[in-house]
Amino acid sequence: MVKSAYCPTCERDVSFSVKEVECTTSLDGVEYAYWVKQAVCEKCGGEAVYEPFEEEAGRAFNEAVREKKGLVSLAKIREMPKRYNIGKRPLSLLLGWGEITYTRFMDGQAPSQEYSDVIERLYSDPAAYYRVLVKGKDRISKIAFRKSEEAVASVLDSDFKSSEKIYEVADYFCILSEGDITTMMLQKLTYYAQGFSYVFLDSPLFEQCPMVGDAGPVYGQLLQEYQGKDLLVEYSNQGQAEAKLADAFEGVEEELLKAVFNSFGRYSGSILTQMVLNEDPIASRNGTSVKTQEKPEHDTVPTNDMKNYFRRIANAFGMKSSKDIAKYADEAFSKSTLAPTG
Numbered sequence: 244m245v246k247s248a249y250c251p252t253c254e255r256d257v258s259f260s261v262k263e264v265e266c267t268t269s270l271d272g273v274e275y276a277y278w279v280k281q282a283v284c285e286k287c288g289g290e291a292v293y294e295p296f297e298e299e300a301g302r303a304f305n306e307a308v309r310e311k312k313g314l315v316s317l318a319k320i321r322e323m324p325k326r327y328n329i330g331k332r333p334l335s336l337l338l339g340w341g342e343i344t345y346t347r348f349m350d351g352q353a354p355s356q357e358y359s360d361v362i363e364r365l366y367s368d369p370a371a372y373y374r375v376l377v378k379g380k381d382r383i384s385k386i387a388f389r390k391s392e393e394a395v396a397s398v399l400d401s402d403f404k405s406s407e408k409i410y411e412v413a414d415y416f417c418i419l420s421e422g423d424i425t426t427m428m429l430q431k432l433t434y435y436a437q438g439f440s441y442v443f444l445d446s447p448l449f450e451q452c453p454m455v456g457d458a459g460p461v462y463g464q465l466l467q468e469y470q471g472k473d474l475l476v477e478y479s480n481q482g483q484a485e486a487k488l489a490d491a492f493e494g495v496e497e498e499l500l501k502a503v504f505n506s507f508g509r510y511s512g513s514i515l516t517q518m519v520l521n522e523d524p525i526a527s528r529n530g531t532s533v534k535t536q537e538k539p540e541h542d543t544v545p546t547n548d549m550k551n552y553f554r555r556i557a558n559a560f561g562m563k564s565s566k567d568i569a570k571y572a573d574e575a576f577s578k579s580t581l582a583p584t585g
């Protein structure tokens with residue numbers, strides 16, 4: 244089908260050529276300049292009306308206004324629900340806005356500066372989005388929460404380096420426990436393995452830094468990999484387990500992982516969570532004493548904090564080898580509020 248435009252001079256549909264022209268529109272006393280496509284009638288050379296160009300011009304004008312005001316682009320507004328796999332209504336509710344507020348922005352309405360800043364920040368900082376998601380989880384359905392949680396974990400991971408080692412570590416704990424392990428336990432054991440690797444290995448086990456959530460440290464990649472999996476089914480075949488264990492890790496790494504598993508693996512996920520929440524690198528970030536204040540912008544635990552903390556523990560407990568980790572685990576357990584008293 245040949246495209247045609249309406250020419251008001253010829254008073255009929257005509258074929259046309261296209262030229263780019265710069266337009267200036269005044270709004271509230273401010274002039275906005277932007278480029279538009281213009282249909283030109285091939286019969287009389289006058290300006291013709293081609294609907295798609297009109298719509299494009301409307302959007303270009305909107306973008307010009309946003310740009311001048313420093314507002315978030317429409318493209319970013321439309322991309323955000325895809326980026327974090329969440330519907331526009333749930334997203335709006337999650338942010339504590341009216342249910343259709345985000346829909347209106349997606350339809351082209353320019354947000355106020357305040358709303359714009361929120362969108363801009365959450366788009367570019369997945370850790371901040373993750374915090375908002377966890378905080379507002381009760382405002383959206385469980386399914387919506389889980390889907391978005393997976394998506395943000397994946398965005399966070401793509402920002403991380405591509406180390407596969409973290410999977411091998413988690414996998415090793417799954418094999419050791421014969422699958423009798425929860426994802427929460429898995430997160431904490433992996434965290435302790437990394438923490439004590441700063442003490443007993445020359446270099447950390449893997450590269451990733453954990454995010455800090457309300458349940459302590461969380462590795463996005465593990466969240467994505469293990470959430471919703473039936474570990475008991477996947478790891479209960481011990482015939483294969485022996486072989487897998489034999490060639491997974493060796494030497495000091497093997498010793499470390501087994502020591503971490505033997506020391507912490509007997510506690511439930513909620514007890515382990517209690518333990519890590521009491522620990523310095525997490526407690527100081529979780530703002531337990533200053534609940535009203537905003538958490539720091541990038542709430543991952545930096546390598547140096549973890550290194551210093553676990554080396555201090557090793558000193559305090561006079562640890563000579565990874566076998567001594569058990570002493571610390573017992574002490575941490577007795578300090579957790581879930582420990583039996585008296």
Ligand SMILES: [Zn+2]
Pocket residue numbers: 250251252253254257284285286287288289
């Ligand atoms: Zn014409």
